[in-house]
Amino acid sequence: MLENKDQSRTSLSNFGEFKLIEHLTKQVEIHNKSTIKGIGDDCAILEYKNKQTLVTTDLLIEGVHFDLGYAPLKHLGYKAVMVNLSDVYAMNGIAKQITVSIAVSNRFSLEALEELYAGINLACNSYKVDLVGGDTTSSTKGMLISITAIGEVDKEDVVCRDGAKENDLLVVTGDLGAAYLGLQVLEREKQVFAVNPNAQPELENYTYLVERQLKPEARKDIVQLLKDLEVKPTSMIDISDGLSSEILHICKQSKVGCNLFEDKIPLDQQVISTCEEFNLDSTTIALSGGEDYELLFTVSQEDFPKIKANPNLTVIGHMTEESAGVNLVTRANQKIEIIAQGWNALD
Amino acid sequence: MLENKDQSRTSLSNFGEFKLIEHLTKQVEIHNKSTIKGIGDDCAILEYKNKQTLVTTDLLIEGVHFDLGYAPLKHLGYKAVMVNLSDVYAMNGIAKQITVSIAVSNRFSLEALEELYAGINLACNSYKVDLVGGDTTSSTKGMLISITAIGEVDKEDVVCRDGAKENDLLVVTGDLGAAYLGLQVLEREKQVFAVNPNAQPELENYTYLVERQLKPEARKDIVQLLKDLEVKPTSMIDISDGLSSEILHICKQSKVGCNLFEDKIPLDQQVISTCEEFNLDSTTIALSGGEDYELLFTVSQEDFPKIKANPNLTVIGHMTEESAGVNLVTRANQKIEIIAQGWNALD
Numbered sequence: 001m002l003e004n005k006d007q008s009r010t011s012l013s014n015f016g017e018f019k020l021i022e023h024l025t026k027q028v029e030i031h032n033k034s035t036i037k038g039i040g041d042d043c044a045i046l047e048y049k050n051k052q053t054l055v056t057t058d059l060l061i062e063g064v065h066f067d068l069g070y071a072p073l074k075h076l077g078y079k080a081v082m083v084n085l086s087d088v089y090a091m092n093g094i095a096k097q098i099t100v101s102i103a104v105s106n107r108f109s110l111e112a113l114e115e116l117y118a119g120i121n122l123a124c125n126s127y128k129v130d131l132v133g134g135d136t137t138s139s140t141k142g143m144l145i146s147i148t149a150i151g152e153v154d155k156e157d158v159v160c161r162d163g164a165k166e167n168d169l170l171v172v173t174g175d176l177g178a179a180y181l182g183l184q185v186l187e188r189e190k191q192v193f194a195v196n197p198n199a200q201p202e203l204e205n206y207t208y209l210v211e212r213q214l215k216p217e218a219r220k221d222i223v224q225l226l227k228d229l230e231v232k233p234t235s236m237i238d239i240s241d242g243l244s245s246e247i248l249h250i251c252k253q254s255k256v257g258c259n260l261f262e263d264k265i266p267l268d269q270q271v272i273s274t275c276e277e278f279n280l281d282s283t284t285i286a287l288s289g290g291e292d293y294e295l296l297f298t299v300s301q302e303d304f305p306k307i308k309a310n311p312n313l314t315v316i317g318h319m320t321e322e323s324a325g326v327n328l329v330t331r332a333n334q335k336i337e338i339i340a341q342g343w344n345a346l347d
Numbered sequence: 348m349l350e351n352k353d354q355s356r357t358s359l360s361n362f363g364e365f366k367l368i369e370h371l372t373k374q375v376e377i378h379n380k381s382t383i384k385g386i387g388d389d390c391a392i393l394e395y396k397n398k399q400t401l402v403t404t405d406l407l408i409e410g411v412h413f414d415l416g417y418a419p420l421k422h423l424g425y426k427a428v429m430v431n432l433s434d435v436y437a438m439n440g441i442a443k444q445i446t447v448s449i450a451v452s453n454r455f456s457l458e459a460l461e462e463l464y465a466g467i468n469l470a471c472n473s474y475k476v477d478l479v480g481g482d483t484t485s486s487t488k489g490m491l492i493s494i495t496a497i498g499e500v501d502k503e504d505v506v507c508r509d510g511a512k513e514n515d516l517l518v519v520t521g522d523l524g525a526a527y528l529g530l531q532v533l534e535r536e537k538q539v540f541a542v543n544p545n546a547q548p549e550l551e552n553y554t555y556l557v558e559r560q561l562k563p564e565a566r567k568d569i570v571q572l573l574k575d576l577e578v579k580p581t582s583m584i585d586i587s588d589g590l591s592s593e594i595l596h597i598c599k600q601s602k603v604g605c606n607l608f609e610d611k612i613p614l615d616q617q618v619i620s621t622c623e624e625f626n627l628d629s630t631t632i633a634l635s636g637g638e639d640y641e642l643l644f645t646v647s648q649e650d651f652p653k654i655k656a657n658p659n660l661t662v663i664g665h666m667t668e669e670s671a672g673v674n675l676v677t678r679a680n681q682k683i684e685i686i687a688q689g690w691n692a693l694d
Contacts, residue, residue: 018596036399040600041507042434042585043401043498052383053400054390057480057495059448063487087389101406101493133404140410144486146448146493148404151390160388238389249365253387 010110012138021136023110024117031128032096034152044132046097046150052158054095054151056087062142070186073112075214076145077119083240084149085127086218086293090238091160093153094223097132098124101146103139116145127220157232159297164235164254168298170317171233171307173222175266176243177282180289181274182206182213208270216293222312229306233297242290244338248326250298257320260338262330264316287328287338357457359485368483370457371464378475379443381499391479393444393497399505401442401498403434409489417533420459422561423492424466430587431496432474433565433640437585438507440500441570444479445471448493450486463492474567504579506644511582511601515645517664518580518654520569522613523590524629527636528621529553529560555617563640569659576653580644589637591685595673597645604671607664607685610678634675634685 012020025039037045046053060066060080068076081098088095100120104113124131129149189201203210219238226233235254237246243265251258265286275282298319299307307313317329327335359367372386384392393400407413407427415423428445435442447467451460471478476496536548550557566585573580582601584593590612598605612633622629645666646654654660664676674682 037507041509042437042583043403043440043496045438045500045505046400046402047398047502048395048400050396053393053395053497055393055444055446055480055495055497056390057446057448057482057493059450059482059484059493061450061484061486064450064485090389091392093390097402099402099404099495101404103406103408103411103491133402135404135406137406137408138411139408139491141488144450144491146404146406148402148446148495149390150400150402150497153392155394158392160384162388236389 008111012104012106012108012110012113021134024113024136025131027121028131029125030130032130034096035130035132038130038132039134044097044099046132048152051152052155054088054091054093054153055148056084057146057148058083058087059144059146061144067190068143069190071214073115074119074122077116078123078215080145080147081120081123081127081129082216082218082293084147085129085220086238086240088149088151089219089223090236090295091151091153092157092223092226092233092236093151094220095127095129095149095151097130097150099133099148100131101135102143103137104143105139105141108143127218159233159236161235161237161250162253164250164256164298164319165300166256166319166321167301168234168319169301169304169315170247170258170260170296170298170319171313172239172243172266172294172296172316173219173312174292174294175268175271176239176286176292176294177271177289178209178212178268179216179291180285181271181278182209182211184278185209185274186213206270206274208268209274213291216291218293219295222295225310225312229310231299231303231306233299236295236297239292239294239296240290242288243296244287245290246296247338250296251322251326254319255322257322257324258317258326259320260317260328262328264314266314266316355458359451359453359455359457359460368481371460371483372478374468375478376472377477379477381443382477382479385477385479386481391444391446393479395499398499399502401435401438401440401500402495403431404493404495405430405434406491406493408491415490416537418561420462421466421469424463425470425562427492427494428467428470428474428476429563429565429640431494432476432567433585433587435496435498436566436570437583437642438498438500439504439570439573439580439583440498441567442474442476442496442498444477444497446480446495447478448482449490450484451490452486452488455490474565506580506583508582508584508597509600511597511603511645511666512647513603513666513668514648515581515666516648516651516662517594517605517607517643517645517666518660519586519590519613519641519643519663520566520659521639521641522615522618523586523633523639523641524618524636525556525559525615526563526638527632528618528625529556529558531625532556532621533560553617553621555615556621560638563638565640566642569642572657572659576657578646578650578653580646583642583644586639586641586643587637589635590643591634592637593643594685597643598669598673601666602669604667604669605664605673606667606676607674608676611661611663613661
């Protein structure tokens with residue numbers, strides 16, 4: 001799990017910027033016909049005919065978004081791509097290209113960057129996405145990764161955040177809260193390791209949680225599933241900051257309210273047992289934990305028969321008129337107003 | 348010139364991430380029909396019909412690419428956009444959209460970010476580019492800006508780096524070396540200021556140099572000029588790392604050699620006089636200085652009559668067979684092989 005500190009080490013100062021980019025991207029394959037020209041010119045060239053183009057970008061910073069003490073570089077590269085692809089799928093589109101910019105301080109070796117790019121390439125190959133450009137530079141401190149993803153969607157298929165209507169059903173994919181708990185488990189192991197460097201991490205009971213934190217998967221499969229089920233959501237968003245924050249985004253932009261039912265929120269068994277062990281409330285974790293990269297969407301009630309039997313999809317509430325507010329309906333049938341408690345990047 | 352340290356200061360911790368983005372981008376206007384949806388969803392939505400899409404990205408880091416001791420934040424925002432637009436123009440395309448991701452430490456105030464965005468907005472309005480998305484986060488140290496630019500070009504108009512042919516003429520826009528010298532002047536003033544904080548910067552003799560460093564303009568006008576002149580370059584690149592580095596890129600990718608004539612390199616009078624004052628060789632500065640954001644391109648000899656009278660364009664050499672190498676022909680008519688000495692981000 002922990003980064004191997006003994007690996008052979010090639011200093012980055014042996015490389016110029018161009019030689020380094022060439023070296024790190026020589027494994028890059030092109031998967032999409034829309035990628036006319038990738039890395040190696042002032043711009044990449046893409047060609048979409050009668051499609052809409054989707055663009056999204058995310059910035060990940062060491063010490064803020066990741067800790068190399070427990071995030072292996074290959075996983076970090078993979079996750080950085082997932083974070084961006086997830087935004088494209090949340091528009092009901094298919095991601096086609098990414099650009100990757102990285103900055104690293106001199107403490108990183110060539111082998112470290114190769115690990116990072118191995119994860120980026122693995123993600124690109126698994127999701128059929130083309131790496132078409134980027135920038136590589138030095139930083140005065142630590143590592144940061146900035147990725148931009150570009151996707152395509154037929155005009156009639158695009159799903160935004162602002163289309164939810166009163167009485168629509170609120171649906172979530174997968175289960176929630178595991179990624180946040182995975183981080184808590186890893187933080188605890190890091191503390192143990194700091195006190196006793198010979199301690200071996202005890203992670204058997206938390207494998208799902210740790211995997212959700214370190215190697216999340218973006219839900220490309222859901223975009224295909226919705227097509228197969230002939231369901232077009234009325235609104236959709238991905239869950240990066242936590243369920244409550246995402247529901248508030250949909251409600252604000254769609255000008256509707258929402259009743260979310262606590263007992264419907266899908267939780268994995270490891271989430272329930274670990275919440276007990278850590279003395280945490282599982283609903284709070286699902287609402288505010290974030291980094292699940294599941295999709296949250298609304299559908300018309302007419303579509304309920306098409307989705308009700310699907311194990312990937314859980315109806316967790318319904319939309320109301322805006323004046324009714326955004327509420328959690330607890331197991332005790334109390335209504336509590338939902339306030340965003342998601343991760344706040346600027347605290 | 349120096350940042351005003353006395354301005355009223357609003358702490359960023361009063362803002363959540365979403366409220367901050369909303370606040371900073373509320374002035375954003377949409378200029379292009381191809382921008383279907385901008386900021387405010389998981390992705391921006393763009394629509395290009397029968398055009399090729401260009402994508403480029405650049406990362407600017409405090410302490411590496413800029414020094415806030417002399418780069419006012421508004422200028423920095425403007426320049427960060429120019430750096431990216433320049434890459435789109437270097438493909439003979441027109442930039443249409445950008446995304447902007449920034450990370451800042453707590454030492455920055457809201458007013459500081461407003462200044463930065465004022466420069467970004469000014470650039471977007473001057474160049475008719477739409478700001479369509481981004482990410483705002485905290486950093487553990489300093490400021491960084493990651494911008495991705497998206498542009499469009501008719502398939503038959505796109506110009507890459509790999510199309511230069513033997514006997515083509517090598518042409519550069521504007522003049523070279525001023526941005527690098529501007530940086531030297533600013534560095535010197537910073538040293539003076541460190542010794543004597545009451546010293547006023549003496550910049551009257553260097554106004555052009557300082558402006559080229561702090562507020563460069565990308566050459567959108569050249570893309571239009573080439574269209575008006577009915578000239579399609581055989582290859583093109585923008586000068587970000589210095590003339591020698593860019594010539595080597597074109598020669599390597601086009602598999603040609605080059606003779607560059609020292610006495611043809613266009614230099615502003617301030618570049619010549621300041622090189623004398625600083626005891627620097629003006630040819631070395633033009634070859635290796637970088638950050639000029641001029642365009643370097645090759646054209647067929649047949650096009651010479653169309654370009655020869657134009658004050659924006661200077662023929663500085665011609666392409667040769669690959670085996671003849673890449674050479675500077677000096678004023679004394681000596682041939683010296685050109686080796687990249689451009690800025691190396693990873694030293």
